[in-house]
Every structure is written in structure tokens, then in C-alpha cells.
Amino acid sequence: MGHYSVFSLVKNAMTGHRNWQRAWRSPDPKPQYDVIIVGGGGHGLATAYYLAKEHGITNVAVIEKGWLGGGNVGRNTTIVRSNYMLPANTRFYEWSMKLWEGLSQDLNYNVMFSSRGVLNLAHTPSQIDAYARRGNSMRLQGVDAELLDRDQVARMVPGLDVSETARFPVIGGLCQPRGGTARHDAVAWGYARGASDRGVDIIEQCETTGFLFDDQGRVSGVKTTRGDIQAAKVGIAVAGNTSNVLRTAGVERLPIESHVLQAFVSEPLKPLIDTVVTFGAGHLYISQSDKGGLVFGGDIDGYNSYAQRGNLPIVEHVAAMAVAMFPNLSRLRLLRHWGGIMDMSMDGSPIITPGPLEGLYLNAGWCYGGFKATPASGWCFAWTIAKDRPHALNADFTLERFHQGRVIDERGAGPQPRLH
Numbered sequence: 001m002g003h004y005s006v007f008s009l010v011k012n013a014m015t016g017h018r019n020w021q022r023a024w025r026s027p028d029p030k031p032q033y034d035v036i037i038v039g040g041g042g043h044g045l046a047t048a049y050y051l052a053k054e055h056g057i058t059n060v061a062v063i064e065k066g067w068l069g070g071g072n073v074g075r076n077t078t079i080v081r082s083n084y085m086l087p088a089n090t091r092f093y094e095w096s097m098k099l100w101e102g103l104s105q106d107l108n109y110n111v112m113f114s115s116r117g118v119l120n121l122a123h124t125p126s127q128i129d130a131y132a133r134r135g136n137s138m139r140l141q142g143v144d145a146e147l148l149d150r151d152q153v154a155r156m157v158p159g160l161d162v163s164e165t166a167r168f169p170v171i172g173g174l175c176q177p178r179g180g181t182a183r184h185d186a187v188a189w190g191y192a193r194g195a196s197d198r199g200v201d202i203i204e205q206c207e208t209t210g211f212l213f214d215d216q217g218r219v220s221g222v223k224t225t226r227g228d229i230q231a232a233k234v235g236i237a238v239a240g241n242t243s244n245v246l247r248t249a250g251v252e253r254l255p256i257e258s259h260v261l262q263a264f265v266s267e268p269l270k271p272l273i274d275t276v277v278t279f280g281a282g283h284l285y286i287s288q289s290d291k292g293g294l295v296f297g298g299d300i301d302g303y304n305s306y307a308q309r310g311n312l313p314i315v316e317h318v319a320a321m322a323v324a325m326f327p328n329l330s331r332l333r334l335l336r337h338w339g340g341i342m343d344m345s346m347d348g349s350p351i352i353t354p355g356p357l358e359g360l361y362l363n364a365g366w367c368y369g370g371f372k373a374t375p376a377s378g379w380c381f382a383w384t385i386a387k388d389r390p391h392a393l394n395a396d397f398t399l400e401r402f403h404q405g406r407v408i409d410e411r412g413a414g415p416q417p418r419l420h
Contacts, residue, residue: 040064046378240341268292348420
């Protein structure tokens, strides 16, 4: 693939932009690969990219049942942060943040990462105490965190209602200045381009329908709508469809549930919110895109579903919280909304591990954290596949932790996936 630069832009401008090369190849599947990654979302593409870049494994196929960017990687609110309290999560997401900060240069593709800050609002003294505890934990682990009072919040977000008469008065907040947003589909395209440039086959419109096994019962490939494909190792990175895919391999029970998470975009506005703001009296997160639309979301739909659409109660709930924070949004029109299928784990933390079958590797359980984790998820999953063991950053994210009681429950919600 050609190198993107100001010179290639000028060169192609001279020909009316008619001679750009395709961003990634679309080959027919080969009969056999060293590694197959099932799932062409952000995590699957990042895994393939880092397998090639970091480990020299280039005989890799990424198999996607639809088109790139059609799943969760293109159905989220684009937030990037590492403001976690528990050490396992903090280390992992901070590594992801560091990868985000150099990702456009690494991929030679603009993923539009914007380090605009992430602000968690506090509405009660107990919330301020909890944020101080989390902020101190973050700073002890080398992560940036600033505890703000109400006046500092008001200066940071002038459009926010911080008056004494607000429905949920704001008394302060916790800010991670390095947090921000990135362009979700550009992340998928950038990783696809980078992986393809290193020899990885990106195979779209190729659905996995089952698995192949050798004489010892080890997974040795996949059955697809475009024929059987052999591989020494098979990685699964299909988010909310994990249970469905693994059921075809005979795995009937996993510590995850699938739920719909809706996201929304408003009509364009003049600049109003130049950071990411989260509501402390409910579950709402909101930012403003470069096009001017407000991008926001909230809780998952509480019922299990594999549908990429949600129901109106969540729409009403999220809209009410947005107006409580920013009353001037009450007459704003909704431009579009969509749903992604979340793989909600029993403790709210991810799973990146070999297994649950020999020859199989699992990347799942991302809950609300999937997009922000994309670079570290791919990096750690690639290590796990290449080395047949977890990296130190994902050593705690195993399936065994649920058997052993070593859960990583950031929210303290217990074994209730819908509450994480």
C-alpha cells in the first residue's frame, strides 16, 4: 500500500484523486493459515496487525461475516480513557492509552485521536470521596488524574448547569486530561490497512459456521460460508456474538451475557462541549464530534439480545439525563441512533486468554470498555496467541478467575452482567 503523506496527497490531487490504491486487499481465502482471527472488528484487526508487526506472523486471515466497521467498532461513542482504579484494569487501559497516543503515526492513518479530556461529574460528598480514592490510585500507578471543585468544572464546561437549582447539583469532578475520543471507523480502517500491508488477508462477507478439529480434539480451523479453512491457531474476537460462535464449537457456557447498548448523535451544533463529560447521578456520557453533533449514550438495555437495535425506554432515559446536565439541549433534534451488542462479563472486566478449547484463543467480555481497549486488546491478544500464554498486562483476564473467585469487579456490582 502507498504511504500516506502530504506528497501523496498533492500527487493524487493532480489527477483528480482517481489513482488512490485500495486501503486493504480483499483476497479469496487460502486453504490454510498459521492463525485465523474470527471477527473483523477493531480487536480482531488490531490482533492481526500486532501479530504481523510485533511477532512476525504474517500468514494470518481475519474473517468477517459482514463488512469492516459494521459491528461494535462502528457502533460506539468513541471515548478513550484509562481512569480505572483496580490495578489490573489500570495497567491494561493505560497501556492502551499510550498506544492510542501514537496510533496515527504507527498506522500511517489518521484515527483522529483527540486528547480533549474526560470529566466524571460528582454530585454528592461521597462521590467526591470515591473519586479522590480512584484518582489517588490512578496517580500511584502513573496515570494522570485531577480532582476538580465546582468552579473548576464550570470553567471547563461552560454550558453545564452547575447552579444550586440544578436537578442534581454538581459539586466537583474527576478529570483525566489525556482521555478523549477517536474516530471509530477510522480505527478499523487504519488497522485493516496496516495489517493488509504486512501480508494479512482481510476476508469480508465470510461467516464462521463451525470449527474443524484434529484427531486429538484440538481446534484446527473453521468452517465458513466460503469453505473450510485450516489453521494451527484460531482466535475469537466477536464481542456480543461470542456465545453464538463458540456454541458451534460445543462450548455451551461462558461467564458473559449479550446486551444491546444504544448510542445517539444529535443534529450539528456550534461548539458547546470540548471535552467528554459523564453524569454522576446516572449513566450518561456525552461529547461533541468534529461535525458538531453531540455523541452520547447511557445504560445497556437490561434484557439479553443479539439485535443491533434498542427500545424507547433507554432513549427517554438518556435524553432526560442529557437535559438535566445541559438544559439548553431540550429542543435539540436527534439525528440518528444505533445499537451494538455488548459482551457483558460477570465482573465487568475482559477476558483475553488461551482456551476454552485447545487451539482456540478467546477475546471477549468487554462490557462498556471495548473501543477504548482496542490497541491494548489487540496487542495483548497477539502476544497470547504467538506465545501461547498471556502477557503480564492480561494475565489476570483469564477464564479461571471466575472459578477461583479472583474477580476484577471495578464497579462492585457482583455477578450481575447487566449491572456492570
